[in-house]
Amino acid sequence: MNRVIDLRSDTITLPTDEMREAMRSAEVGDDVYREDPTVLKLEALAAKKLGKEAALFVTSGTMGNLIATMTHTTPGDEVIVEENAHIYYYEVGGMARIAGAMPRLVRGRRIGIIIPDDIKKVLRPSNIHFPKTTLLTLENTHNRGGGIVIPNKLMKELYSFAKGKGLSVHLDGARIFNAAIAQGIPAKEIAQYADSVMFCLSKGLSAPVGSLLVGTADFIERARKNRKILGGGMRQAGVVASAGIIALEKMVDRLKEDHENAALLRDRISKIDGLYVDRDGIFTNIVMMEIKRADIDAQTIVDALKKENILALPTGKNTIRFVTNRHIKRDDIHFVLDVIGGIMEKNV
Ligand SMILES: Cc1ncc(COP(=O)(O)O)c(C=O)c1O
Known part of the structure; x- marks a missing residue:
């Protein structure tokens, strides 16, 4: 597993x-x-x-x-x-x-x-x-x-x-x-x-x-x-x-790595059709993803992610929170992005 x-x-x-x-x-x-x-x-x-x-x-x-x-x-x-x-x-x-x-x-x-x-x-x-x-x-x-x-x-x-x-x-x-x-x-x-x-x-x-x-x-x-x-x-x-x-x-200086991973997640998610992430401001290790499609909600995406061993937190009907941290590596972010992209395509 x-x-x-x-x-x-x-x-x-x-x-x-x-x-x-x-x-x-x-x-x-x-x-x-x-x-x-x-x-x-x-x-x-x-x-x-x-x-x-x-x-x-x-x-x-x-x-x-x-x-x-x-x-x-x-x-x-x-x-x-x-x-x-x-x-x-x-x-x-x-x-x-x-x-x-x-x-x-x-x-x-x-x-x-x-x-x-x-x-x-x-x-x-x-x-x-x-x-x-x-x-x-x-x-x-x-x-x-x-x-x-x-x-x-x-x-x-x-x-x-x-x-x-x-x-x-x-x-x-x-x-x-x-x-x-x-x-x-x-x-x-x-x-x-x-x-x-x-x-x-x-x-x-x-x-x-x-x-x-x-x-x-x-x-x-x-x-x-x-x-x-x-x-x-x-x-x-x-x-x-x-x-x-x-x-x-x-442990303070390494927070930079969490910010870089979150920035990658934020930038790439904002390019996926039907998803929105605010990028207007100074952001850190949290990515709040909004779903802009009526046919798919936060829980559906969180459940689909879980099947791939990815855990994220729904914070509203159409919002999901991702928080990068010391246990998350750059390759994990790429994998998560691939899975999110796949979920959004499959559910069209
Ligand atoms: C902004 C903020 N303040 C306070 C807290 C509360 O911290 P604790 O969970 O240690 O009570 C949290 C926890 O997530 C938080 O995000």
């Missing part, structure tokens, strides 16, 4: 041998007492790479985003969110249920990209009837936006606009290193335009588990308390943090 080409997500990446070895021999302690040297090392490294004062190791991206919302807001506050953002779309309503915050949705000119004028449309003046708006969340790269990057010039505009309105800014930077590599800049140049940033170790960087929340020392101190409320205070977490250190030190 052929091996499986798994393009559903970059979360499927397995830890490297070096990570497994580091996990086996990690120096650990009780992290709730701040006695785990490996967690402390990872947090210091994360803060440095993102240009922030402090960092907090959390179990997942979802937990990092939730803790950030809890820490920036008071229950009842309004949070400005792009309408397809992961924090709103895929995080089980935690923002409302647990942080007690009310999302106010913003629609941009395309999924994932909003400009200050879009936010202006939903901002309300202070009034006895209105909730207090305290936070703007951004997502870079944008998952449902097909891995699109918010260009750093726009990040700057959004940040200064938000600051002018007295809002805090939280960046869901689950894939901030993809955004950095795609623009040829260090991640801290993006992070400077957010008060807090969450990023994931367990996606393209291949660590088995974990995300980090970074911000000012005071913000992270308060976030640590919120992590404890959620049951996220971990003990000998250095076992997994050790893999995270390798993810940050050794």
